[in-house]
Amino acid sequence: MAKRTTKDNRHLKIKGITILLLALVGFILMLLANHPNIIEHYYSQGLYPIICRVFHLVFNIFPFSVGDLFYLAVIGCLLYALIRLIRLLIKRRWGSTGSFLLNVTIGVQIFVLAFYLFWGMNYYRPSAAIRLNLPDSGYSTADLKLVTTMLIDSANASRAKIGDADLHQDNKAIYKTAINAVSFLSDSSSNFYTYNPNIKSSLLTPLLNYIGTSGYYNPFTAEAQINYQMPVFLRPFVACHEMSHQMGYGPEDEANFVGFIAGIRSSNRLFRYSAYYVGVQEFMFALRQQDSVARNELKKRISPLVINDFKAERTYWTFYAGKAEVLTSLFYDNFLKANNQPQGLRTYNQMIRLVMSWYRKKLIVNSPWSIVHR
Numbered sequence: 001m002a003k004r005t006t007k008d009n010r011h012l013k014i015k016g017i018t019i020l021l022l023a024l025v026g027f028i029l030m031l032l033a034n035h036p037n038i039i040e041h042y043y044s045q046g047l048y049p050i051i052c053r054v055f056h057l058v059f060n061i062f063p064f065s066v067g068d069l070f071y072l073a074v075i076g077c078l079l080y081a082l083i084r085l086i087r088l089l090i091k092r093r094w095g096s097t098g099s100f101l102l103n104v105t106i107g108v109q110i111f112v113l114a115f116y117l118f119w120g121m122n123y124y125r126p127s128a129a130i131r132l133n134l135p136d137s138g139y140s141t142a143d144l145k146l147v148t149t150m151l152i153d154s155a156n157a158s159r160a161k162i163g164d165a166d167l168h169q170d171n172k173a174i175y176k177t178a179i180n181a182v183s184f185l186s187d188s189s190s191n192f193y194t195y196n197p198n199i200k201s202s203l204l205t206p207l208l209n210y211i212g213t214s215g216y217y218n219p220f221t222a223e224a225q226i227n228y229q230m231p232v233f234l235r236p237f238v239a240c241h242e243m244s245h246q247m248g249y250g251p252e253d254e255a256n257f258v259g260f261i262a263g264i265r266s267s268n269r270l271f272r273y274s275a276y277y278v279g280v281q282e283f284m285f286a287l288r289q290q291d292s293v294a295r296n297e298l299k300k301r302i303s304p305l306v307i308n309d310f311k312a313e314r315t316y317w318t319f320y321a322g323k324a325e326v327l328t329s330l331f332y333d334n335f336l337k338a339n340n341q342p343q344g345l346r347t348y349n350q351m352i353r354l355v356m357s358w359y360r361k362k363l364i365v366n367s368p369w370s371i372v373h374r
Helices: 001-033 034-059 068-092 094-118 122-124 141-160 171-188 205-211 235-245 253-264 269-290 290-300 304-320 321-338 344-362
Strands: 200-201 215-218 223-226
Touching: 001 034, 001 068, 001 122, 001 304, 034 094, 068 215, 094 122, 141 215, 141 223, 141 269, 141 290, 141 304, 141 344, 171 200, 171 223, 171 235, 171 253, 200 205, 200 235, 205 253, 215 235, 235 253, 235 344, 253 269, 269 290, 269 304, 269 344
Parallel strands: 200 223
Antiparallel strands: 215 223
8 A cells, every 4th residue: 555655656746747847848938939030040940840841741641631630539538537527526536636637737738838839839930021021111091991992993803703613613623722822922932931731621610610710720730721611702712821820820910911912813713802802801891990981982892793792701600600609709819819919809800911011012102102003
Protein backbone atom coordinates (compact mmCIF):
# COMPACT_ATOMS: atom_id res chain seq x y z
CA MET A 1 0.00 0.00 0.00
CA ALA A 2 2.86 2.34 0.88
CA LYS A 3 4.58 1.56 -2.41
CA ARG A 4 1.41 2.40 -4.31
CA THR A 5 1.04 5.68 -2.44
CA THR A 6 4.66 6.57 -3.21
CA LYS A 7 4.13 5.75 -6.89
CA ASP A 8 0.94 7.86 -7.00
CA ASN A 9 2.72 10.78 -5.39
CA ARG A 10 5.53 10.49 -7.93
CA HIS A 11 2.99 10.55 -10.79
CA LEU A 12 1.28 13.60 -9.29
CA LYS A 13 4.64 15.33 -8.98
CA ILE A 14 5.48 14.58 -12.63
CA LYS A 15 2.11 15.89 -13.74
CA GLY A 16 2.55 19.04 -11.70
CA ILE A 17 5.97 19.69 -13.21
CA THR A 18 4.58 19.04 -16.69
CA ILE A 19 1.81 21.59 -16.13
CA LEU A 20 4.34 24.17 -14.95
CA LEU A 21 6.63 23.57 -17.94
CA LEU A 22 3.76 23.83 -20.42
CA ALA A 23 2.57 27.01 -18.70
CA LEU A 24 6.10 28.41 -19.02
CA VAL A 25 6.14 27.67 -22.76
CA GLY A 26 2.77 29.40 -23.12
CA PHE A 27 4.05 32.40 -21.16
CA ILE A 28 7.09 32.70 -23.44
CA LEU A 29 4.89 32.56 -26.54
CA MET A 30 2.70 35.34 -25.19
CA LEU A 31 5.80 37.45 -24.47
CA LEU A 32 6.90 36.92 -28.08
CA ALA A 33 3.46 38.03 -29.24
CA ASN A 34 4.46 41.55 -28.23
CA HIS A 35 7.35 41.46 -30.72
CA PRO A 36 5.82 41.10 -34.20
CA ASN A 37 9.14 41.42 -36.04
CA ILE A 38 10.55 38.47 -34.13
CA ILE A 39 7.39 36.48 -34.89
CA GLU A 40 7.70 37.39 -38.58
CA HIS A 41 11.35 36.44 -38.90
CA TYR A 42 11.54 33.29 -36.79
CA TYR A 43 7.99 31.95 -36.99
CA SER A 44 5.99 33.22 -39.99
CA GLN A 45 9.00 33.13 -42.32
CA GLY A 46 10.89 30.43 -40.44
CA LEU A 47 9.06 27.64 -38.61
CA TYR A 48 5.61 28.02 -40.14
CA PRO A 49 6.65 27.35 -43.80
CA ILE A 50 8.27 24.10 -42.65
CA ILE A 51 5.11 23.07 -40.78
CA CYS A 52 3.03 23.96 -43.85
CA ARG A 53 5.13 21.93 -46.26
CA VAL A 54 5.10 18.86 -44.02
CA PHE A 55 1.39 19.03 -43.16
CA HIS A 56 0.30 19.68 -46.74
CA LEU A 57 2.47 16.83 -48.00
CA VAL A 58 0.75 14.48 -45.57
CA PHE A 59 -2.86 15.68 -45.38
CA ASN A 60 -3.34 16.64 -49.04
CA ILE A 61 -3.12 12.94 -49.80
CA PHE A 62 -6.56 12.43 -48.27
CA PRO A 63 -9.56 13.51 -50.39
CA PHE A 64 -11.58 14.13 -47.21
CA SER A 65 -10.99 16.46 -44.28
CA VAL A 66 -8.79 14.77 -41.70
CA GLY A 67 -9.20 17.85 -39.54
CA ASP A 68 -12.95 17.29 -39.31
CA LEU A 69 -12.33 13.78 -38.02
CA PHE A 70 -9.82 15.19 -35.54
CA TYR A 71 -12.41 17.61 -34.17
CA LEU A 72 -14.98 14.83 -33.89
CA ALA A 73 -12.42 12.80 -31.93
CA VAL A 74 -11.77 15.80 -29.66
CA ILE A 75 -15.50 16.16 -29.01
CA GLY A 76 -15.68 12.44 -28.23
CA CYS A 77 -12.78 12.74 -25.78
CA LEU A 78 -14.42 15.70 -24.04
CA LEU A 79 -17.67 13.77 -23.63
CA TYR A 80 -15.76 10.77 -22.27
CA ALA A 81 -13.86 13.04 -19.87
CA LEU A 82 -17.10 14.57 -18.60
CA ILE A 83 -18.69 11.16 -18.01
CA ARG A 84 -15.54 9.89 -16.31
CA LEU A 85 -15.39 12.93 -14.04
CA ILE A 86 -19.04 12.55 -13.02
CA ARG A 87 -18.48 8.88 -12.17
CA LEU A 88 -15.41 9.65 -10.04
CA LEU A 89 -17.29 12.37 -8.17
CA ILE A 90 -20.27 10.10 -7.54
CA LYS A 91 -17.94 7.41 -6.15
CA ARG A 92 -16.11 10.10 -4.10
CA ARG A 93 -12.73 8.96 -5.35
CA TRP A 94 -11.11 12.29 -4.62
CA GLY A 95 -7.54 11.20 -5.29
CA SER A 96 -8.42 9.76 -8.69
CA THR A 97 -10.52 12.83 -9.44
CA GLY A 98 -7.59 15.15 -8.75
CA SER A 99 -5.24 13.04 -10.88
CA PHE A 100 -7.78 12.95 -13.70
CA LEU A 101 -8.22 16.74 -13.62
CA LEU A 102 -4.45 17.15 -13.86
CA ASN A 103 -4.52 14.94 -16.97
CA VAL A 104 -7.28 17.07 -18.45
CA THR A 105 -5.31 20.24 -17.68
CA ILE A 106 -2.25 18.85 -19.46
CA GLY A 107 -4.40 17.87 -22.44
CA VAL A 108 -5.91 21.35 -22.71
CA GLN A 109 -2.46 22.97 -22.43
CA ILE A 110 -1.07 20.76 -25.21
CA PHE A 111 -4.09 21.55 -27.39
CA VAL A 112 -3.67 25.31 -26.94
CA LEU A 113 0.11 25.25 -27.45
CA ALA A 114 -0.29 23.12 -30.58
CA PHE A 115 -2.73 25.69 -31.94
CA TYR A 116 -0.24 28.53 -31.55
CA LEU A 117 2.84 26.58 -32.62
CA PHE A 118 1.20 25.08 -35.72
CA TRP A 119 -0.45 28.30 -36.92
CA GLY A 120 -1.86 30.69 -34.29
CA MET A 121 1.30 32.81 -33.87
CA ASN A 122 0.49 34.27 -37.30
CA TYR A 123 -2.06 36.42 -35.48
CA TYR A 124 0.84 38.35 -33.98
CA ARG A 125 3.06 38.98 -37.01
CA PRO A 126 3.20 42.51 -38.48
CA SER A 127 -0.07 43.47 -40.13
CA ALA A 128 -0.75 42.83 -43.80
CA ALA A 129 -0.88 46.60 -44.30
CA ILE A 130 2.78 46.78 -43.28
CA ARG A 131 3.89 43.65 -45.15
CA LEU A 132 2.08 44.66 -48.36
CA ASN A 133 3.02 48.33 -48.04
CA LEU A 134 -0.60 49.43 -47.82
CA PRO A 135 -0.52 52.20 -45.23
CA ASP A 136 -3.85 53.01 -43.60
CA SER A 137 -3.97 56.74 -44.22
CA GLY A 138 -7.69 56.97 -43.58
CA TYR A 139 -10.46 57.88 -45.98
CA SER A 140 -13.42 60.20 -46.20
CA THR A 141 -17.06 59.33 -46.80
CA ALA A 142 -16.60 60.60 -50.35
CA ASP A 143 -13.71 58.13 -50.82
CA LEU A 144 -15.87 55.32 -49.50
CA LYS A 145 -18.77 56.23 -51.81
CA LEU A 146 -16.46 56.33 -54.83
CA VAL A 147 -14.93 52.90 -54.27
CA THR A 148 -18.33 51.43 -53.34
CA THR A 149 -19.68 52.70 -56.66
CA MET A 150 -16.79 51.10 -58.51
CA LEU A 151 -17.39 47.78 -56.78
CA ILE A 152 -21.12 47.88 -57.53
CA ASP A 153 -20.46 48.54 -61.20
CA SER A 154 -17.91 45.72 -61.30
CA ALA A 155 -20.31 43.33 -59.56
CA ASN A 156 -23.11 44.27 -61.96
CA ALA A 157 -20.89 43.74 -65.01
CA SER A 158 -19.50 40.45 -63.69
CA ARG A 159 -22.93 39.10 -62.82
CA ALA A 160 -24.28 39.94 -66.28
CA LYS A 161 -21.63 37.69 -67.86
CA ILE A 162 -22.47 34.66 -65.73
CA GLY A 163 -24.53 31.95 -67.36
CA ASP A 164 -26.26 28.84 -66.08
CA ALA A 165 -23.13 26.76 -66.68
CA ASP A 166 -21.16 29.01 -64.31
CA LEU A 167 -23.80 28.68 -61.61
CA HIS A 168 -23.82 24.90 -61.91
CA GLN A 169 -20.09 24.29 -61.57
CA ASP A 170 -19.39 21.33 -59.33
CA ASN A 171 -17.29 21.84 -56.24
CA LYS A 172 -14.25 20.05 -57.69
CA ALA A 173 -14.07 22.60 -60.50
CA ILE A 174 -14.46 25.49 -58.05
CA TYR A 175 -11.75 24.12 -55.78
CA LYS A 176 -9.34 23.62 -58.67
CA THR A 177 -9.89 27.18 -59.88
CA ALA A 178 -9.49 28.51 -56.32
CA ILE A 179 -6.15 26.74 -55.97
CA ASN A 180 -5.02 28.28 -59.27
CA ALA A 181 -6.21 31.71 -58.12
CA VAL A 182 -4.18 31.74 -54.89
CA SER A 183 -1.23 30.09 -56.64
CA PHE A 184 -1.25 32.93 -59.18
CA LEU A 185 -0.93 35.42 -56.33
CA SER A 186 2.05 33.46 -55.06
CA ASP A 187 3.69 33.55 -58.48
CA SER A 188 3.07 37.28 -58.89
CA SER A 189 4.14 38.46 -55.43
CA SER A 190 6.52 37.27 -52.74
CA ASN A 191 4.01 38.48 -50.15
CA PHE A 192 1.57 35.67 -50.96
CA TYR A 193 3.52 32.50 -50.29
CA THR A 194 1.66 29.25 -50.87
CA TYR A 195 2.84 25.80 -49.95
CA ASN A 196 0.89 23.36 -52.11
CA PRO A 197 -2.48 24.94 -51.15
CA ASN A 198 -5.65 22.89 -51.07
CA ILE A 199 -9.33 23.28 -50.22
CA LYS A 200 -11.74 20.54 -49.14
CA SER A 201 -15.44 20.11 -48.53
CA SER A 202 -16.11 19.99 -44.81
CA LEU A 203 -17.62 16.75 -43.53
CA LEU A 204 -19.31 18.94 -40.91
CA THR A 205 -21.20 21.06 -43.47
CA PRO A 206 -24.68 20.24 -42.03
CA LEU A 207 -23.44 21.56 -38.67
CA LEU A 208 -21.76 24.57 -40.32
CA ASN A 209 -25.13 25.57 -41.77
CA TYR A 210 -26.72 25.74 -38.34
CA ILE A 211 -23.90 27.77 -36.81
CA GLY A 212 -23.83 30.16 -39.78
CA THR A 213 -20.32 29.23 -40.95
CA SER A 214 -19.24 29.32 -44.60
CA GLY A 215 -15.85 27.72 -44.05
CA TYR A 216 -12.97 27.36 -41.62
CA TYR A 217 -9.26 26.65 -41.39
CA ASN A 218 -7.99 23.78 -39.23
CA PRO A 219 -4.62 24.75 -37.73
CA PHE A 220 -3.97 21.23 -36.46
CA THR A 221 -3.89 19.73 -39.97
CA ALA A 222 -3.34 22.89 -42.07
CA GLU A 223 -6.51 22.08 -44.01
CA ALA A 224 -8.87 24.70 -45.45
CA GLN A 225 -12.51 23.60 -45.39
CA ILE A 226 -15.59 25.02 -47.04
CA ASN A 227 -19.33 24.70 -46.56
CA TYR A 228 -20.11 22.98 -49.87
CA GLN A 229 -23.88 23.52 -49.67
CA MET A 230 -24.08 27.32 -49.48
CA PRO A 231 -24.99 29.32 -52.61
CA VAL A 232 -22.51 28.66 -55.40
CA PHE A 233 -21.61 32.32 -55.91
CA LEU A 234 -20.21 32.46 -52.35
CA ARG A 235 -17.96 29.40 -52.62
CA PRO A 236 -15.14 30.88 -54.76
CA PHE A 237 -14.48 33.78 -52.39
CA VAL A 238 -14.73 31.60 -49.28
CA ALA A 239 -12.34 29.03 -50.78
CA CYS A 240 -9.75 31.75 -51.45
CA HIS A 241 -10.35 33.25 -48.01
CA GLU A 242 -9.69 29.95 -46.23
CA MET A 243 -6.58 29.21 -48.31
CA SER A 244 -5.23 32.65 -47.42
CA HIS A 245 -5.12 31.36 -43.84
CA GLN A 246 -2.86 28.60 -45.18
CA MET A 247 -0.57 31.38 -46.46
CA GLY A 248 -0.22 32.61 -42.89
CA TYR A 249 -2.75 35.43 -43.01
CA GLY A 250 -4.31 35.10 -39.55
CA PRO A 251 -6.71 38.02 -38.95
CA GLU A 252 -10.03 37.72 -40.75
CA ASP A 253 -9.88 41.13 -42.41
CA GLU A 254 -6.54 40.16 -44.00
CA ALA A 255 -7.94 36.82 -45.17
CA ASN A 256 -10.94 38.64 -46.64
CA PHE A 257 -8.60 41.01 -48.45
CA VAL A 258 -6.49 38.21 -49.92
CA GLY A 259 -9.64 36.34 -50.95
CA PHE A 260 -10.91 39.50 -52.65
CA ILE A 261 -7.66 40.10 -54.56
CA ALA A 262 -7.40 36.43 -55.61
CA GLY A 263 -10.99 36.54 -56.88
CA ILE A 264 -10.85 39.74 -58.94
CA ARG A 265 -7.52 38.71 -60.50
CA SER A 266 -8.90 35.34 -61.57
CA SER A 267 -9.80 34.76 -65.23
CA ASN A 268 -12.88 32.84 -64.07
CA ARG A 269 -16.16 34.78 -64.33
CA LEU A 270 -17.73 33.23 -61.25
CA PHE A 271 -14.65 33.98 -59.15
CA ARG A 272 -14.52 37.62 -60.18
CA TYR A 273 -18.20 38.02 -59.42
CA SER A 274 -17.89 36.23 -56.06
CA ALA A 275 -15.14 38.65 -54.97
CA TYR A 276 -16.96 41.77 -56.14
CA TYR A 277 -20.20 40.50 -54.58
CA VAL A 278 -18.56 40.23 -51.15
CA GLY A 279 -16.83 43.57 -51.74
CA VAL A 280 -20.18 45.25 -52.32
CA GLN A 281 -21.58 43.66 -49.16
CA GLU A 282 -18.72 44.85 -46.99
CA PHE A 283 -18.55 48.37 -48.43
CA MET A 284 -22.30 48.90 -48.31
CA PHE A 285 -22.26 47.86 -44.65
CA ALA A 286 -19.45 50.34 -43.93
CA LEU A 287 -21.20 53.10 -45.85
CA ARG A 288 -24.40 52.53 -43.87
CA GLN A 289 -22.43 53.34 -40.70
CA GLN A 290 -21.19 56.65 -42.15
CA ASP A 291 -23.92 57.84 -44.50
CA SER A 292 -27.14 55.83 -44.61
CA VAL A 293 -28.67 58.19 -47.18
CA ALA A 294 -25.77 57.63 -49.60
CA ARG A 295 -26.00 53.90 -48.95
CA ASN A 296 -29.71 53.85 -49.85
CA GLU A 297 -28.99 55.81 -53.02
CA LEU A 298 -26.23 53.44 -54.09
CA LYS A 299 -28.45 50.43 -53.39
CA LYS A 300 -30.59 51.55 -56.33
CA ARG A 301 -27.51 51.19 -58.53
CA ILE A 302 -27.18 47.46 -57.82
CA SER A 303 -28.57 45.32 -60.65
CA PRO A 304 -31.64 43.10 -60.11
CA LEU A 305 -29.51 39.97 -60.64
CA VAL A 306 -27.16 40.93 -57.82
CA ILE A 307 -30.09 41.93 -55.60
CA ASN A 308 -31.63 38.50 -56.21
CA ASP A 309 -28.36 36.88 -55.10
CA PHE A 310 -28.42 38.93 -51.90
CA LYS A 311 -31.94 37.67 -51.27
CA ALA A 312 -30.95 34.07 -52.04
CA GLU A 313 -28.04 34.24 -49.60
CA ARG A 314 -30.20 35.77 -46.88
CA THR A 315 -32.89 33.12 -47.41
CA TYR A 316 -30.31 30.34 -47.19
CA TRP A 317 -28.80 31.42 -43.88
CA THR A 318 -32.16 32.43 -42.38
CA PHE A 319 -33.46 28.90 -42.92
CA TYR A 320 -30.79 27.50 -40.60
CA ALA A 321 -30.57 30.38 -38.12
CA GLY A 322 -31.16 29.53 -34.46
CA LYS A 323 -29.75 29.53 -30.95
CA ALA A 324 -26.70 27.50 -32.01
CA GLU A 325 -25.58 30.33 -34.29
CA VAL A 326 -25.99 32.89 -31.49
CA LEU A 327 -23.87 30.85 -29.08
CA THR A 328 -21.11 30.07 -31.58
CA SER A 329 -21.02 33.70 -32.73
CA LEU A 330 -20.55 34.81 -29.12
CA PHE A 331 -17.75 32.28 -28.62
CA TYR A 332 -15.99 33.16 -31.87
CA ASP A 333 -16.32 36.88 -31.22
CA ASN A 334 -14.45 36.45 -27.94
CA PHE A 335 -11.94 34.09 -29.56
CA LEU A 336 -11.04 36.75 -32.14
CA LYS A 337 -10.74 39.42 -29.46
CA ALA A 338 -8.38 37.18 -27.50
CA ASN A 339 -6.21 36.73 -30.60
CA ASN A 340 -5.17 40.25 -31.50
CA GLN A 341 -8.47 41.20 -33.20
CA PRO A 342 -10.14 43.62 -30.77
CA GLN A 343 -13.07 44.23 -33.14
CA GLY A 344 -14.17 40.61 -32.79
CA LEU A 345 -16.56 39.53 -35.54
CA ARG A 346 -16.51 43.05 -36.93
CA THR A 347 -12.90 42.34 -37.96
CA TYR A 348 -14.23 40.76 -41.15
CA ASN A 349 -15.55 44.14 -42.24
CA GLN A 350 -12.20 45.82 -41.58
CA MET A 351 -11.03 44.50 -44.97
CA ILE A 352 -12.33 47.73 -46.47
CA ARG A 353 -9.33 49.64 -45.09
CA LEU A 354 -6.96 47.30 -46.94
CA VAL A 355 -9.06 47.42 -50.11
CA MET A 356 -9.18 51.23 -50.00
CA SER A 357 -5.41 51.41 -49.59
CA TRP A 358 -4.94 48.85 -52.37
CA TYR A 359 -7.09 50.87 -54.79
CA ARG A 360 -5.19 54.00 -53.83
CA LYS A 361 -1.87 52.27 -54.56
CA LYS A 362 -2.77 50.28 -57.67
CA LEU A 363 -4.70 52.88 -59.62
CA ILE A 364 -3.45 56.04 -61.35
CA VAL A 365 -4.67 59.07 -59.42
CA ASN A 366 -5.24 62.43 -61.10
CA SER A 367 -6.41 64.01 -57.85
CA PRO A 368 -6.35 62.37 -54.40
CA TRP A 369 -9.32 60.15 -55.24
CA SER A 370 -9.97 60.70 -58.96
CA ILE A 371 -9.38 57.11 -60.04
CA VAL A 372 -8.64 55.90 -63.55
CA HIS A 373 -7.66 52.31 -64.33
CA ARG A 374 -4.19 51.58 -65.69
